[in-house]
Amino acid sequence: xxxxxxxxxxxxxxxxxxxDVMTVLLAVFMxxxxxxxxxxxxxxxxxxxxxxxxxxxxxxxxVDNAGHYYLGTNQMKRDDIVxxxxxxxxxxxxxxxxINGDSHADYxxxxxxxxxxxxxxxxxxxxxxxxxx
Numbered sequence: 001x002x003x004x005x006x007x008x009x010x011x012x013x014x015x016x017x018x019x020d021v022m023t024v025l026l027a028v029f030m031x032x033x034x035x036x037x038x039x040x041x042x043x044x045x046x047x048x049x050x051x052x053x054x055x056x057x058x059x060x061x062x063v064d065n066a067g068h069y070y071l072g073t074n075q076m077k078r079d080d081i082v083x084x085x086x087x088x089x090x091x092x093x094x095x096x097x098x099i100n101g102d103s104h105a106d107y108x109x110x111x112x113x114x115x116x117x118x119x120x121x122x123x124x125x126x127x128x129x130x131x132x133x
Contacts, residue, residue, distance in 0.1 A: 058096040058126075059085060061113060065104040069113060082116045089122075096124045 061081060062070040071081045089095055097117060101110035110127070117125050 058098040059088070060098055060100060062100040063102060063105045063110050063113065065102045067106050067109045069109075078113050078116065081113065082120055085117065085122070086120055094124070095122065096126070097122060098126050098128045100128045 060072055064070070068075055069078050069081055070076065071084060076084070085095065085097065099110060099114055114125055114127070
């Protein structure tokens, strides 16, 4: 007769390493997410004493004076930004979007991205300004 292996093999899966990895990933995403909402340096238009400074957790879209579009600090095409934000809406249906238009930016470029977002069904789209001191 053949001898059986005296060791019993344990077929259970240890979840501790996987939980450790997920905790580290969660911490990394919690630290890096606020950095993604910062935009580029712009000369925002003044709006008197009632500036729309926006929500700190809003998605920041910027239009510089050359007419380039930015999502956070990443330069992208207008339609690519709209498509990316539409994809983000699948995870959070209550997105707030702030458009930061440089005071010397083409009005049409700023309104173009705002119109595209409104046509895509976004209701919470605002224009960021700064206080007039």
